[in-house]
Amino acid sequence: MxxxxxxxxxxxxxxxxxxxxxxxxxxxxxxxxxxxxxxxxxxxxxxxxxxxxxxxxxxxxxxxxxxxxxxxxxxxxxxxxxxxxxxxxxxxxxxxxxxxxxxxxxxxxxxxxxxxxxxxxxxxxxxxxxxxxxxxxxxxxxxxxxxxxxxxxxxGFDSIPHDLGAWCAVSALPGRAPIRLEGFVRAKGTISGGTWQSFIGAVSDLKGTQAKARSAPKQKLDGRKVRSLPPRPRYETRLQSWVVPFPTIDPEIVKRSARSLDVYGPDFQYGHYLSLKRFSTLAKGAAGLAGITALAQLPPGKDYLEKRILSGDGPDASTRAKSWFHVAMLGRSGGDRVRVDVRGGDPGYxxxxxxxxxxxxxxxxxxxxxxxxxxxxxxxxxxxxxxxVARLRKAGIRFDVSQPTRAR
Ligand SMILES: NC(=O)c1ccc[n+]([C@@H]2O[C@H](COP(=O)([O-])OP(=O)(O)OC[C@H]3O[C@@H](n4cnc5c(N)ncnc54)[C@H](OP(=O)(O)O)[C@@H]3O)[C@@H](O)[C@H]2O)c1
Missing domain, CATH: 3.40.50.720 (NAD(P)-binding Rossmann-like Domain)
Known part of the structure; x- marks a missing residue:
C-alpha cells in the first residue's frame, strides 16, 4: 500500500x-x-x-x-x-x-x-x-x-445540465472572441421532503442566506472577464416561450467554471432564465412563491410548511417517469452562434x-x-x-451540440 x-x-x-x-x-x-x-x-x-x-x-x-x-x-x-x-x-x-x-x-x-x-x-x-x-x-x-x-x-440537477451545457457550448465555439451565453430551463417534476426542507430553510431567512451567499470568495482573473448579462425578461422567439431571470445557484456555478477555465474566453457573459410556454404559469408560480416566503418568516408558519412534505418522502416511480427537463444554451462569439440542448427525465431525483x-x-x-x-x-x-459528459450521455442524458453557424 x-x-x-x-x-x-x-x-x-x-x-x-x-x-x-x-x-x-x-x-x-x-x-x-x-x-x-x-x-x-x-x-x-x-x-x-x-x-x-x-x-x-x-x-x-x-x-x-x-x-x-x-x-x-x-x-x-x-x-x-x-x-x-x-x-x-x-x-x-x-x-x-x-x-x-x-x-x-x-x-x-x-x-x-x-x-x-x-x-x-x-x-x-x-x-x-x-x-x-x-x-x-x-x-x-x-x-x-x-x-x-x-x-x-x-x-445534481443543480447544476450539472447548466454547468456542462455551458461548457459544451463554449467548447464548440471557434476562436478567442468574447462569448455571450444564455441558458433557458424548462422542467416538470415533483419535489422530495429533503428538497422542501432545504427550500423552506433558505426562504425563512432570505436576507441571511443571501448575505452568506455573497460572502463567497471569488477567484482572481488574470486580465480575463466573467460577467452576468443584464437580465431581459421577454418572449423568446427562438424557444417560443416566455423567459424570466432565474436566480438559482446555477448561474454562479457557470461563472465559477468560466473563471477557472480558459476555454470560456477573454470576456464571458452569462444570463440564466426560466422558460415557460404560458405567461399565466409564471404569474401563478410567482404568487405561490411569494405566499410561501411570507408564511415562512414566522416560526409557526415555518413549522406548518416544514410538515407539508416530510424528510424521506418523494415522488414515486410513476410520477418520476412522467417528469422531464430541457436546458437550452444559446451562445454567440464574434459572428458564430451555437446551440446546446441538454435533455433528460425526472430532474430532481x-x-x-x-x-x-x-x-x-x-x-x-x-x-x-x-x-x-x-x-x-x-x-x-x-x-x-x-x-x-461522455458518462452522462451513455447513461441516457442528451447533450446535443449544434455545429456553430455564422450569424447573418
Ligand atoms: N440539487 C438538486 O438537484 C437536488 C435534488 C435532490 C435532492 N437535493 C438535496 O439533497 C438533500 C437530500 O434530499 P432528500 O430528499 O434525499 O432528503 P431526505 O429523504 O430527507 O434524506 C436526508 C438524509 O439525510 C440524513 N440525515 C439527516 N440528518 C442527519 C445527521 N445528523 N447525520 C447523518 N445523516 C443525517 C437522513 O438520515 P435518516 O434517514 O436517518 O433521517 C437521510 O438519509 C436535500 O438537501 C435536497 O435539497 C438536491
Whole structure:
C-alpha cells in the first residue's frame, strides 16, 4: 500500500498532516443512503456499477441502513456516521476514495463532512443547490488544494445540465472572441421532503442566506472577464416561450467554471432564465412563491410548511417517469452562434441520482485524485467536464451540440 503525506492549512491558520492511501477500502461511500435521493443513488450504483467497484452505504440509523441493504441485489458494507459526531465522519471518510453525500439540508448538516474530507484527503461530491452552503465551502478552497482533494458541490440537477451545457457550448465555439451565453430551463417534476426542507430553510431567512451567499470568495482573473448579462425578461422567439431571470445557484456555478477555465474566453457573459410556454404559469408560480416566503418568516408558519412534505418522502416511480427537463444554451462569439440542448427525465431525483453517482465514478476511475490537475473547491466542469459528459450521455442524458453557424 502506498501512503501520501500532505501538509494542510485551514482557513483559521491551523495545519495538519493528512495521510492518504492509494488503495483505500472503498472507491465510493454513499452517505445519506437511508434518505429518498440517497436511496435512488444506492439503487443506481447497485444496478450499473462496474463489478470491480468497492462501495458502501452510510447513514446515522442502523435499522434504516439494513432496510436499504435488503432492497439491493448485492450485499455491500454499511457504515454508521452522524453529522453531529465528527469522529464518525473521519472514520467514514478515511475509508473511501470518494465520499458522495446526500445528507441535507446542507447548510444544516453539510460543513463537518467537507472539513473531514479535507482532513482525510478524500474527494467529495454532493447534490446541494444551497448558495449559502456553497459559499461556506469556497472558504476552504486553499485547504482543499493543499490536501490534494476535489470538493465538488452541485452534482445534481443543480447544476450539472447548466454547468456542462455551458461548457459544451463554449467548447464548440471557434476562436478567442468574447462569448455571450444564455441558458433557458424548462422542467416538470415533483419535489422530495429533503428538497422542501432545504427550500423552506433558505426562504425563512432570505436576507441571511443571501448575505452568506455573497460572502463567497471569488477567484482572481488574470486580465480575463466573467460577467452576468443584464437580465431581459421577454418572449423568446427562438424557444417560443416566455423567459424570466432565474436566480438559482446555477448561474454562479457557470461563472465559477468560466473563471477557472480558459476555454470560456477573454470576456464571458452569462444570463440564466426560466422558460415557460404560458405567461399565466409564471404569474401563478410567482404568487405561490411569494405566499410561501411570507408564511415562512414566522416560526409557526415555518413549522406548518416544514410538515407539508416530510424528510424521506418523494415522488414515486410513476410520477418520476412522467417528469422531464430541457436546458437550452444559446451562445454567440464574434459572428458564430451555437446551440446546446441538454435533455433528460425526472430532474430532481432519477436524473440527479444518476448525475451524482456518475460524477463519483468519474472522479474515482476516469480522473483519480493522484493524477488530477484541478484541485480544491471546484465545479463539475472544472473537475471532469469531458469524461463526465461522455458518462452522462451513455447513461441516457442528451447533450446535443449544434455545429456553430455564422450569424447573418
Ligand atoms: N440539487 C438538486 O438537484 C437536488 C435534488 C435532490 C435532492 N437535493 C438535496 O439533497 C438533500 C437530500 O434530499 P432528500 O430528499 O434525499 O432528503 P431526505 O429523504 O430527507 O434524506 C436526508 C438524509 O439525510 C440524513 N440525515 C439527516 N440528518 C442527519 C445527521 N445528523 N447525520 C447523518 N445523516 C443525517 C437522513 O438520515 P435518516 O434517514 O436517518 O433521517 C437521510 O438519509 C436535500 O438537501 C435536497 O435539497 C438536491
Amino acid at each position: 502506498n501512503f501520501f503525506l500532505t501538509l494542510c492549512f485551514s482557513t483559521t491558520g491551523q495545519y495538519w498532516i493528512a495521510v492518504s492511501e492509494s488503495s483505500r477500502e472503498f472507491d465510493i461511500v454513499v452517505w445519506g443512503a437511508t434518505g429518498f435521493t440517497g436511496g435512488l443513488v444506492a439503487h443506481y450504483l447497485d444496478s450499473v456499477a462496474p463489478k470491480n467497484l468497492r462501495w458502501a452505504i452510510a447513514g446515522r440509523n442502523e435499522a434504516k441502513l439494513d432496510a436499504r441493504l435488503a432492497e439491493l441485489s448485492k450485499p455491500v458494507p454499511k457504515i454508521l456516521a452522524d453529522a453531529g459526531d465528527p469522529e464518525s465522519l473521519h472514520e467514514m471518510s478515511r475509508r473511501t476514495r470518494v465520499l458522495l453525500t446526500t445528507v441535507g439540508p446542507y447548510a444544516k448538516y453539510g460543513m463537518p463532512l467537507v472539513e473531514s474530507c479535507i482532513a482525510t484527503s478524500t474527494d467529495y461530491v454532493d447534490i446541494t443547490g444551497e448558495p449559502d452552503f456553497v459559499a461556506e465551502t469556497l472558504k476552504h478552497h486553499e485547504a482543499a488544494k493543499a490536501a490534494g482533494v476535489r470538493i465538488v458541490s452541485c452534482c 432519477s436524473e440527479t441520482s444518476k448525475m451524482v453517482a456518475e460524477t463519483a465514478l468519474c472522479l474515482a476511475f476516469d480522473l483519480p485524485r493522484e493524477e488530477a490537475t484541478q484541485l480544491g473547491v471546484i465545479t463539475t466542469a472544472t473537475a471532469c467536464a469531458e469524461p463526465l
